[in-house]
Amino acid sequence: MSTTLNASRRNFLKTGALLGSGLLISFTVPGAKKLGGAGAAVLGPQSGAAFAPNAYLNITADNEVLVYLAHAEMGQGIWTTLSMMIAEELDVDVNKMVVQHGDAWKPYNHTMFGIQITGGSSTTWSEFDRYRKAGATARALLVQAAAQKFGVNPADCKTENGVVTAGDKSATYGELATAAAALPAPGDVPLKDPKSWKYIGKGVKRLDTPAKINGTAKFGMDMQFPGMLTAVVLHAPVFGAKVKTVDSAKAKAVAGVRQVVQIPSGVAVLADNYWAAKKGRAALKVDWDLGSGVKVDSGTMLAEYKQLAQKPGATANKAGDVDSAMSKAVKTVEAEYTFPYLAHSPMEPLNVTIQLKDGKCEIWTGTQMPGLDQGAAAQVLGLKPEQIRVNTVFLGGGFGRRATPSSDFVKEAAEIVKASGKPLVKMVWSREDDVKGGYYRPAFLHKITAGLNAQGLPIAWKHTIVGQSIMEGTLFAGMIKDGIDGSSVEGVSDSPYMEAIPDRLVTLHSPKNEVPVLWWRSVGHTHTAMAMEAMIDELAHTAGKDPLAYRQELLKHSPRHLAALNLAAEKAGWGKPLPAGRFRGIAVHESFLSYVAHVAEISLNEDGTIKVHRVVSAIDCGLAVNPDGVKAQIESGINFGVSAALLGEITLEKGHVKQGNFNDYVVARMFDTPADIEVHIVDSTGKMGGVGEPGVPPVAPAIANAYFAATGKRLRQMPFNKANLPA
Template sequence: MNSNPPLSRRGFLKGSALLGSGLVVGFVIPGAHRFALGAENQGNIFAPNAFLRIGNDNSVTVLLGHSEMGQGIWTGLTMLIAEELDADWSKIRVEHSPASAALYGMAGFGGMQITGGSTSTWMEFDRYRQAGAAARLMLVEAAAKRFDVAPSQLRTESGVVIAGDQRATYGELADDAGQLPVPDPASIKFKEAKDWKIIGKPTKRLDTPEKITGKAKFGMDVQFDGLMTAMVARPPVFGGSVKSFEGAAALAVPGVHKVVQVPSGVAVIADHYWAAKLGRDALQIDWDLGPNTGLDSRKLLESFRKLATTPGISASKAGDATAALAKAAKKIDVEYSVPYLAHAPMEPLNCTVKISQDKCEIWTGTQFQTLDQMIAGKITGLKPEQVEIHTEFLGGGFGRRANPTSDFVAEAVQVAKVAGAPVKTVWSREDDIRGGYYRSMFLHQANVGLDADGMPVAWKHVLVGQSIMADTSLEASMVKGGVDKTSVEGVADSPYLEHLANHQVELHSPKTGIAVLWLRSVGHTHTAFVMESLIDELAEAAGKDPVEYRRTLLKNHPRHLGVLNLAVEKANWGAPLPDGHAVGVAVHESFGSYVAQVAEVSQDNLEIRVHRVVCAVDCGIAVNPQSIAAQMESGITFGLSFALHSKLTLEGGQVVQSNFHDYQVLRLNEMPVVEVHIVPSSDKPGGIGEVGVPPTAPAVANAVFALTGQRLRELPLQLSGV
């Protein structure tokens, strides 16, 4: 991507401040007292997780330990550095870093290198600025010595240090600055927000030019001499295995070199994708289908329903909800359900692996470098640090490329190991959609009691759905007392229940044999739909406007109220609408950010058409408003797919859907007008990549009720002709 050589881990850890020529600045782990630079053999060496490099050509290269998958962190995180550095934005370059937990691990994830949970900006907000500020101080000190003036007499501007009529560019000062001691973090003072020139300003993305010109390199684009392509035939039923196979017909396909068994199935290794696909199609495999041939979506839902009638594990409790329900003036008893969902990124899974005696090289789009290194090391018998991962651009991740089992990376390493040659293992779209690791199906049953004024006085809520943390390395930290908090987030911690004297939330986490995983916005994908639809039901039962009803319930939650009020104001809530149109509202907090949406819908026979979505977001400090707006638009599109189309069903233990013709996502001609309004805020940044998803489905469902009188409690939404 650019001609500057990368900094080796060994060279960085030795504390060298020079890379050829220029200035290299490391980042600090929160809580550390010194930067790593210049600390060789001097007590504790603080392992940085990223660095910036200033070259003599005035370039400023930022290596990010996070994966860019369309969420815009290449630009947003770099803005933090550039702000405190007073860099010339036109000279900024960005690269994906090498994979190293020691250098790029995140304290909030146990020191692992990972991109997920909408954490990149808020977790890195201080230390990225600190790296830029430290570099600027070193450059100023170098200029002070050159100009023979006090540092206080200098100022910086757009990559230049200025003292009166004397000027020196950062590139000219880089070598001298690299010889100086790194400032003590205690001496570093950030700019005041009023002085920001970059943070908070709409900024075009740095990765856009390469993507629109086709220069950007994704995992699927990896190619080099001697590289072969593999496809794997996997069991058609979850939990199945290979009994035996016959590969002669596959080997007869021109370009096919090997047919080998791997733990996940049978791999066909060929010169290129088409030969591998045709070879896989020609395989004759006798499968042991295992114990899950009876899996059926309808039967599973019924089993969830029966489970909901039994006592679950308490996730949140106050008072006596049962007794309070018995005394309530009015009761609402409802059931909601959502289906299994696939991640379906635009770029299907792929991973290239080259194994030598002392190194395993991996090229892929991954969100979880540390775990990939550990698992690849275990398969190859190498140490994790001998596993070199080249992180490419990700053509969509949505959580699928951050798997606690590293399934697609592990499989590719297994294939390359038995092949004895470099191999790119590629999944087809059908493989991707039928390959497991879904958002679990969930069933919610709620019993809510209202007083004479229509306000809730009792709330019993049962959730049934698979745990994404159970039986993974994350179970110990994420499952407490049998409760996977990602299953109940948005209900157990709902602002509607926080001060409700009598409430009870229970969870059942059945094991079905279906592999599940987090999906963009995780538990909020279903809890927001249920809670915000339920609040509309309560407002209807109380005979009150749904906005006013929420305002009453959220009176002690100013950030919820802020986005709610802004969204309804911008949507002109209550104003006349075109004939056959109606609006619905939803407000939800997730990942430290608050979002409200107003959706305008109409009906075309039994089809729901969404015309407009007005969105208000409070994500704390808005680092790049342009990227925030884009992510809200993206999240709304993602949420509309769930609301209107997407659904996985199982019959006979197999997934029925296979590609975008039957696992539908929102089409271009269905895209509504989206308006995004950002609440000005000085609060710490929250997440943004996932938070636009949760309110979308309930806003649409509530609008459909306002239009048709049909209360749809199942996703995807489907109108009845009755």
């Protein structure tokens, strides 16, 4: 992070300040690989090598545009989308840009969330102004430099493909970089009229595809350095268990094993390679003090949750007098929905590489929160955060698992380095470490009673939610207000259906246990959308109304829900006959500022299990910056949702997680997923929303509602596997 500063650089950083949406802008720029790398780059105008108008892009004298991402690429496509925003305003060929992740560094803090984080399906909308302004400001300075060089008015200059022209004169951005770098910051620079957009809203192919199909893309797992040791950790068999005694004699005798150390989370084996480390781990003899975690058992937990749901918890949403209104209802419907723990299981198991050298530390990992990881590693290693450089590399999937408030995996790797004294270590988790390692989507239970009037419309809604808080005990605990972790009730307490019901009560119980829990792609909406949309469907049938028409009636004041709902229904041919044995279900849900409706088409296999053939989807996310990227994310969300709906389940017995790998923590394979997925984007001028997560929530209820259409039976227990299907 060492960077020198000079007077003229300060001017450029004023430029940065106006981009910052109120952020503190540090007077440093991230290391650029062409200019020294390793955080030691000096990218001022004095170097004559680069134009670094802000933290988000540099232009080198040889005409290369370097883009620095404030967010991490984990599949969601922001490598491309953020680059498009700069390219659009800078007038360069997006395909020629060199893209890299930014360091852990304040200018990369989220424009809304205040820390450096990739999450909440927020990258595109939260960076839309900052990245466009970064490009526009750089362009303005380059034009000014060109105008001076050509002796013309800036207004007479044009820019295209990285070249400024005025009449018969022209200069590349690279040629102008040094001069531009010496200019003072411009005032507020106007952004382009959307009518002239070349990339935004049109689309660009993913810039990271070539590297991801020929083996050259580097994930954390691929970090290799001479002299590096690989560490694997024998983790506690039960959450919260502590090591009592370690017999490492046999482990140390394994060829290639170099060291065995005890760390707070278990016992680490360091070896020349993963295989030797894993063999060493298998040879360890460790006695554990299992602690209170042995009391956690999925079966008894469900019974406890059912018991808790008999009484109201902390109030999340209350209006009128629900009991009185319920007593006046013509019909009441009661249902209980249950949801298991779920592991994220990204394809790349967690890993972290740490190097300690000359009092400095470098970390290479795929992370969604590099700033917190930097702080956590600093604390373990006794360093200052600024002595640690976090190199974010491609994430082999995240889904929330690589955003732990506790920085569990980075901290564990730092503990290994600290305990072993080894300066260069790559910690690698096995798939079993991942599946058994916690930080799950919490198990939840929803108990709902709804009362209908003579017209079949809901007039009373009583809803109790039970499940662990993901914020409790973390540095985000302050977000819990009056006993309500908003992430446990999102999608229920703020549901548009609620607004239409005058008497309602939504309450929450947040029981605690030893199992670490975390946000999991679409967070609370993973369960709330199922509870709401399955219940609404049930009410529609109770009222004798078509599920689509019933929703249209209840959502008549929610135009964006309606737009998605109507488009999906139309494209799916709602109401039109289906081939024999095929059945449809519909669901709509808002999450992360986007509105998604799915129509699922299913049939039943011979053994009664569900086959999903087709999902027709519509999303209103406001402006779709990269439309095919939006479609790809919704496709991805649908398949992630199908996996959870039909297969996903983590269970515990006496504190031990019963699953361990993809053989028993089953995730969707190609044949499990719909052969036909259609995604339609609502032509919308609404506020921009996210796309990484919103495709997930409506999947399970659309399938469950289709199952009702097929069988007349309601699915209320996830996953909808053989064991949980109604008899």
